[in-house]
Amino acid sequence: MPLVGPKEMFTRAYAESYAVGAFNINNMEIIQGIMQAASEEKSPVILQVSAGARKYAGQPYIMKLAEAALQENDLPMVVHLDHGADFEICKACIDGGFTSVMIDGSHHSFEENIAITKKVVDYAHDKGVWVEAELGQLAGVEEHVSAEKSVYTDPDQAVEFVQRSGCDSLAIAIGTSHGAYKFKGEAKLDFERLEKITELLPGYPLVLHGASSVPQEFVEMANKYGAKLGSAKGVPEEMLRKAASMGVCKINIDSDIRLAMTAYIRRQLAESPEEFDPRSYLKPAREAVRTMVQHKIKNVLGSSNKI
Numbered sequence: 001m002p003l004v005g006p007k008e009m010f011t012r013a014y015a016e017s018y019a020v021g022a023f024n025i026n027n028m029e030i031i032q033g034i035m036q037a038a039s040e041e042k043s044p045v046i047l048q049v050s051a052g053a054r055k056y057a058g059q060p061y062i063m064k065l066a067e068a069a070l071q072e073n074d075l076p077m078v079v080h081l082d083h084g085a086d087f088e089i090c091k092a093c094i095d096g097g098f099t100s101v102m103i104d105g106s107h108h109s110f111e112e113n114i115a116i117t118k119k120v121v122d123y124a125h126d127k128g129v130w131v132e133a134e135l136g137q138l139a140g141v142e143e144h145v146s147a148e149k150s151v152y153t154d155p156d157q158a159v160e161f162v163q164r165s166g167c168d169s170l171a172i173a174i175g176t177s178h179g180a181y182k183f184k185g186e187a188k189l190d191f192e193r194l195e196k197i198t199e200l201l202p203g204y205p206l207v208l209h210g211a212s213s214v215p216q217e218f219v220e221m222a223n224k225y226g227a228k229l230g231s232a233k234g235v236p237e238e239m240l241r242k243a244a245s246m247g248v249c250k251i252n253i254d255s256d257i258r259l260a261m262t263a264y265i266r267r268q269l270a271e272s273p274e275e276f277d278p279r280s281y282l283k284p285a286r287e288a289v290r291t292m293v294q295h296k297i298k299n300v301l302g303s304s305n306k307i
Helices: 007-016 028-041 051-057 059-072 087-095 110-126 155-165 191-200 216-224 237-244 255-271 278-301
Strands: 020-024 045-049 077-084 100-103 130-135 139-142 145-147 169-172 206-208 248-253
Touching: 007 020, 007 248, 020 028, 020 077, 020 278, 028 045, 028 059, 028 255, 028 278, 045 059, 051 059, 051 077, 059 077, 077 087, 087 100, 087 110, 100 110, 110 130, 110 155, 130 155, 155 169, 155 191, 169 191, 191 206, 191 237, 216 255, 237 248, 237 278, 248 255, 248 278, 255 278
Parallel strands: 020 045, 020 248, 045 077, 077 100, 100 130, 130 169, 169 206, 206 248
Antiparallel strands: 139 145
């Protein structure tokens, strides 16, 4: 099965009130863990590539790993650029075989965001590639994406933005945030705002960024073996499941993957200090990713048996 775009995935997800997981990838073990989970759950999947991943692994390596994953797993798979900073990066990914790109103009003015998004849309659609954009801004820090506070998405502006830019899906800000430190107090998402946007854009696929749950089992394990994660806290899974029933067709997950890998690597190194073979600690880390992603697909996203 070749790489696909997200259109059919999102159409079904919207109709059946679930979301497709967009999991950030950086190396072979992460890709293997994600794909094993998706294959076991018979779920569509989006492999998401950030600017940091492109710099770390190199775009050609990432694409070859994605091709290998397709050969091993016969299921619908998208390769998506996460937080494309400008037209040039989006163009490079489109030309390099990505089937979906995100142009993040959320830090620009409304008019500038529309202009840069439309430029990417015009180029991408000519190549048959899907375009995600963002309106509003998430707080938090994750790789190059940084903002001190959230700017929630205005529902009326969302309609105008989609109509004028031509973007295929829209990432909205309703209270999630990037990184592992999302909430100091009680977690809260603005579901009234989400409902309003869905009403104004019926049938249109929305996206939720900064949606890792920061499982405390990983935080506690990592801290036990020397990490200093402190008050890391994410989005409760029941809130994500609710969002998936309200027009959110794509949910991004990155920090949870990092936490799972780091916790298990730390434990393996601490318990087996004589080991120096990377496979000895990457294997349990890969299994931790698989188990965590399988849980997300089955119990949070609701995308099991959707292929």
